[in-house]
Amino acid sequence: MSRQPRRELRLNTFQMAAPSHNWAGLWKHPRDNQAQYHQLRYWADMARTAERGLLDGIFIADVFGIYDVYAGNADAALVAGAQSPQLDPTMLISAMALVTEHIGFGVTSSLSNDHPFSFTRRFGTLDHLTNGRLGWNIVTGYLESGARGLGRDSLRDHDERYEVAEDFMAAIYQLWEGSWEAGAAVRDKDTGMFTHPERVHAVAHDGPYYRVHGRALAEPSPQRTPLLYQAGSSARGQQFAGRHAEACFINGPTPAAAAKSVKALRESARNAGRDPYDLLTLLGATVIVAPTTSEAQDLRDDYRRYLDSAGQLALVSGWTGMDLSQLGLDDVLPFAKTNAIQSTVEHLTRNTPQPPKVRDLLDFSPVGARAPVFIGSPVDVADQMAHWVAESDIDGFNLVRTVMPESLDAIVDLLIPELQNRGMFKTRYAQGTLREKLFPAGGKLLPASHPGAAYRR
């Protein structure tokens, strides 16, 4: 596989509408404002800062469920505010769009909660309101608690979730790409024609899981299909990503582990008839940056005191489907085949030099994060980032929040200028939609090689 010419580094801030995202308990830090996740101001201020730093996007996680695998109950997650309580991230977007002009929005939403006919209208609305800055992070859900909340007896099996997803995608491509021809909404005040009726077509989809009969309710948005993110890294997930994803969020505790995922994803895209570099890969990463190395280490030590151990284990138990309360702190994490996030199980037990002990999960460490942790001065962090990019062929990072807003401020004020000085990061936004910004050689719409484009008339 030949490396493409120098690619732009892509950076998102990784957020969640909850008091804690992937580091449980940091809302307790005296300077932290994550407990205000339910106030518009948290999101508007954060969006302005992220755009000031020219970040490519605000990537918002969503889990739709509660972490109740640990000790068989949700107590630890509730106490730690570990992805609980949570709000619906789609509702945050229009406010952030109003106070920004360029930054993209990657919104996680499980298709298991939705129907293609209402989903396409909702996400199409957001692509309109953001003027084409929307991405959808396709997930299928991995918490039994979410399935039970929706009245189901249990979560579907891991691989069947992707069969459901394939059917969902086939339906939404027809609605977004095939129902309204280009120029159907003519908006002609002189002739009195808003929409040309012969240019709007009814969809007739009778799939194994979804039926849709009718025209898309919304007119096409700037990107039609929002930029497609995906986050599954299992074998089945990689196959799905190779077909559908334009950007993939991955984890990986070592450059080699990340490189393995990236290679598999690019192969999968190639096997689906696409350019392997039409699939961006974004690695989770935690950054603790300060003016000097020792200040950053002090900051890490300060932050570390606020991590919530039970909350952290509740998160890992939810990701892996393994109840870690049954293990001692010095026990080694076992491999298991579970119905949760298979790639996390593999990263933690097989893709590390040696499988970690439970206590290793309770620190700002690559195993605790499932992904790199960059701590140091701007020079230190930029060096480490460059190393990971070179070793793993990733396109960029989803920067996991720690203490807010200062961790994002530090990235914007300290790290970004260092990356810019090295020529590693852009100094202004490109014009156009999110898709055009991330793929400068392409257009607003899905490229011709993407399966969704085949539904376009």
Added chain:
Amino acid sequence: MSRQPRRELRLNTFQMAAPSHNWAGLWKHPRDNQAQYHQLRYWADMARTAERGLLDGIFIADVFGIYDVYAGNADAALVAGAQSPQLDPTMLISAMALVTEHIGFGVTSSLSNDHPFSFTRRFGTLDHLTNGRLGWNIVTGYLESGARGLGRDSLRDHDERYEVAEDFMAAIYQLWEGSWEAGAAVRDKDTGMFTHPERVHAVAHDGPYYRVHGRALAEPSPQRTPLLYQAGSSARGQQFAGRHAEACFINGPTPAAAAKSVKALRESARNAGRDPYDLLTLLGATVIVAPTTSEAQDLRDDYRRYLDSAGQLALVSGWTGMDLSQLGLDDVLPFAKTNAIQSTVEHLTRNTPQPPKVRDLLDFSPVGARAPVFIGSPVDVADQMAHWVAESDIDGFNLVRTVMPESLDAIVDLLIPELQNRGMFKTRYAQGTLREKLFPAGGKLLPASHPGAAYRR
């Protein structure tokens, strides 16, 4: 029934995320900007204007489907932009909340598209982000096209739609009112407890239509249950409203027709053990106001030239379920029992002095509007409003948009000062949530007499 002491007049601007709402074709007017319904700026500017006028709320319609009853196809609705294309109104709210402080948001959303577990998180999120300014307009859908889009063979029968709604309400009250105790989310940085786990309770709902098993995912929002609007005026709809609604949107082409609905609604509330005045009634109304009577009439004549006849009949055909293309312009509208909006059929055929001809629907007339049309100087319009309030015991009006933004500007700049001068309208907003603003004697939460309150711990 004794009238309460002088009540405050309530006024909402009535909007829809579509090029035309209830008057098809006005987007063609040279000064009109409704064709920009898909741009954030339309909504942010409109919200600022409405709040400048101290309006109580922005009430946003939604229909989730296309009007394809007329001539058996959607051509007329598409050409006229008659409630098509359309966007998801929930997505507009956070942007409008960011640029306003007081105004409420009444968001229409059909429960037929949703599950209580995801719905409560979504609308709870909006009540958080608006700081308690959210209302939900409960509808069940009346367009077959919406049901087919969702993969169903047909719309449920009219009365069964309310059985589904009763089950939906029972589930959401448990999630919004019963799952999280007051003070469960303690946010205590010192003790490290975000949520007290013993104060969060799992819901177990096994209803005839919906199952929910689990804790609400979101913490309670300022109002817990958003203010409940409802818009069905059939006998079954009134029974539902009497139990659940805190504000009811009605139509009615004469004061007597409106009074009949208001009386039935208040009786229904009384029968459900509630204060009849805990149910506000808001009548649809079209206002064309200008500095003088003759200027207003000129404006009416100007606007009228842009109405789209086929589009208007497509709307009425959808509301009534009767294909009006089968009638001539001089035919009288027949009564029919349909599966669409039963109250509209009754208003147009039985609640008017004489049933209208089809051509009567094609003008700014009470039958065309299903509701009053106030045209004149500020004094004229205020006189007419006062007359309707006195005759029908309504609490206020949902002001249907005509040419935007000027029709809203005229209401704010001309009509509101006249109403204020008469002491008919407030001169500043009350403090608190939408519920507290509309019911100054009550609190943030559903009153004890409301069935939803019974689920609170």
